[in-house]
Amino acid sequence: MATATLPRTEFGGATTTVDVLVIGGGITGAAVAYEAASRGLQVAVVERDDFGGATSAATGKLIHGGLRYLKQFDVRLVRESLAERRTLMSIAPNLVGPIGMVLPDPGLIERVGLTAYDLLSADRNRIEDPTKHIPRHRILRHDALVARGLPNLDSGALFHDAMMAFPERLTLAFLRSAAAHGALVANGVGVETIIGGAGRVVGAHVRDHLSGRVGEIRARVTVNATGPWARDVLAASPITEQLAGPEPTVRSEGIYLVTRELSPTMVLTVSGHGHFSFAPWRGLSLVGPTETPYHGAVDEWRLTRAAVEKFISAINEASMVPVHLDVDDVIAAYGGLRPLTEQAGEDTYNASRASELVDHAKQGMAGIVSATGGKYTNSRAFAQKAVDSLARGAGLSVSPSTTATRLLVGCEGTRRSALTSTALDATSVAIVEEIYGSDAPAVIGLADERPELARAVTHDGIPLAALVHSARHESARSLTDLLIRRTGIGTAAPPTDDDLAEMARLAGAELGWDDVRVVAEVTATRHALGLPDD
Template identity: 75%
Template sequence: MQRSDFGGRTTTVDVLVIGGGITGATVAYEAASRGLQVALVERADYGGATSAATGRLVHGGLRYLKQFDIGLVRESLAERRTLMSIAPNLVDPIGMVLPEPGLVERVGLTAYDLLSFDRNRIADRSKRIPRHRILSRDDLSRRGLTGLRSGALFHDAMMPNPERLTLAFLRSAGAYGAQLANDVAVETIIGGGGRVVGAQVRDGRSGRQGEIRARVTVNATGPWARDVLANSPVTDVLAPPAPPVRSEGIYLVTRQLSTTMVLTVSGHSHFSVAPWRGLSLIGPTETPYHGDVDDWRLTRSSIDDFLETVNTTSMLPVQLGPDDVLAAYGGLRPLTEQTSTDTYNASRASELVDHRADGLDGIVSATGGKYTTSRAFAESTVDTLAAIGGLQVRPSTSATAILVGCAASDADSGIVEQLYGGAAPAVHALADEDSRLARIVTHDGIPLAALAYSARFESPRSLSDLLLRRTGIGTVGLPADDDLAEMAAVAGAELGWDDTRIDAEIKASRAELSVPDH
């Protein structure tokens, strides 16, 4: 995936996308695949921040039934099927148990089945999803859920490595000519006379300024959307008041506690315990956060509070302590801006704000996005961009075209095939050429060759980028010191780092991957 250099020059495109999370990635792909010239800049790394703080579910929105948001449920169900079709190695069905379902829950699951009547209109039989069913106590015991008296089994889908899905959309955008760059910050949005014409940017690698001029600019920066507007004189009038509260969601990784995903639902929260890469992924929380977006950090107190909630409300057969947490991560949800302090019941719908209604042409803000509906949101967004910019676009094909690098896999595929799809043979070839790179460095089989491949072809800025947002090596916990040093050496050889840079990367990665102690 080639990284563009925007420093020291003026670039002219149809669409400038600010933000390289899942919303920005899908918009860039949709726009480029429909014939538009696209530039995307991300101030940090692709798929980081909020896009990395996910429970890895691609779900039909069962919880939205409680809010009677039938349209969002139907859209989510349709996009669940679409993502399994266009990213077959990255998205698969997963069964989950709702403990002790009452009449309301059973009616809701029946409605969920009815709303997903077309869920199995998919060629790959392994992606087909059955109707929900009630499990007997013996069924539950066979799944290791001995503490439950009853449960309802239903299915959604899971993307074990969402960072790879974001990259797949970006690589697909690049294949259609989109210019992409991480480590490029927007210094100011530019324009005048009631119109935005692009942005002044600074490349973090070269330090050089550049200018990207566009017919339409898309602010796809998630929780930073308001700040991006407020920090530029041309757009500060568009920035709404800072919301009084935001929603923090964190996740914990522990040893495997169950081979079946189990939900815990209460009036104002829900979390799951999901089998993931031979471990358990527990989350999310739904915690009010007061403060600036840039000041948010995962803290020990947040982890301890969540452990207490899990121990007191879940039906797990064990009690968890701090030493059980192998890894932890989180972030702030990109909810549409609101004045209410009730984040749990806030809308999860995506929203495109066309700022012509505020008196400023040439810019939109894409907010509230999530993985499941990101492609559909991008499709409707590009329709709007074409109208705003007077642009001619081709019909959308993103609902049926397999993403670049994705390929069908089966239950016997290894983790390299799951992560890298069509590029898996190239990863294996690196391991065959160099026995050092054949060494397995995670419990589930990721070799050093994956890190070397991603360093060479996937535009990382740092060792942390490679461990967290390319290979998934670091998402299951901090590697041992010797392994971390070897990973840094492999990355350094590919990226031209000297010994001082390698030492700095090891230190930074250790700090980012460690479970917080304060």
């Protein structure tokens, strides 16, 4: 099977004409691009930074039905989410799989909610792969909880959702699937100005930050899929400025901490107006999220030391896991702003996570829509409905949707028996299969051909061959792109300085960097992966 590449399109210079221009290469933009391209439309996707970054990277890695949304009586969202949980395990089997979690000391309301959760997902096991089957919830007593490393709990409800250990790879799989259907895809390309006239948007002027060249993309429909930046994108262009509306008074900040493994079982904690969990992840624990109102500009948000320390205090006060944490226990931390619909108000915890497609024709400007809200779990379903809607509005002819049943590119053939390698041990082979799916043989082949690339540079076995493969085939522009959003090498724990230097050298050999660029990449990546000082 040929390696699934992600070719980067250069948009500088001549005018490009498509049916759909998608602004934003996060999970929403990626899913819309794939849906539209797979149904016969000509698509272009531009992302000013890197694919799957920012909000799409600030995730708890769950693919879930949203048990707590039942408390808000949002049954439709829960039902759709549960159906999409099954769909994503089907179309991305190497990337999404079941995970069990414990809700401590459930009361009557929680037990009723879990029963409803089971009933709403009655078709959850209509999936070919038996390893993706999800059981009904059950109540665990103290002895069973002790066996799961939770000796402080008297009772707990065990239920299952799904997890994606490498969410950036899922975004990439949607983009590669879009590209396989002819979509033009580029990172490092920002929108300079949305263009049009006489009450219609016709595309955008864009700038390629690699070449510095400016180009024009003309489209029948422009989709603003920029998450928390959606309002700012509209406000930055004279033709759409009136569509932007007032600056939101509040957005929702969520951060996560990575620590040593604190519990082998995922455990939920609900307190006050927030919730967080300890999730086993790559032999470590992922703790989060916070739910904090943020009142500043989107581009000014950053993870701060104070936010990390405040979250640690909340964990120590309310956690259902018997641990005490301090800053020295934090291996890594990340976060971002959630793309809530702008009606959230100050109560960001109870704000809807439903996606919304805003057709600005209703405000007098045809040819542009904004995608707001949403989450990973529902991205494909939202994209299907969005393409139906924009096709009707623009008079575009589309074929029936097949995205719920077709394996994503790079995820085909991943139910094979375990691969073998002359250079990689079984642990490295297994994680390469999980990350790269049907491209795993190419990564393993690199390690076998060049033994120096077989060396594992993470605690869970990711080899240097992964970095070289992604540098060659997956449109990475920087070492940070490679370590955080392609390979997973940098998301669990920062590499050593010696490893960073070697990885920068290997990436530079593939991407044409000189010695000055290699040193700059090491410095920038060390800063990106480290904990904040202030």
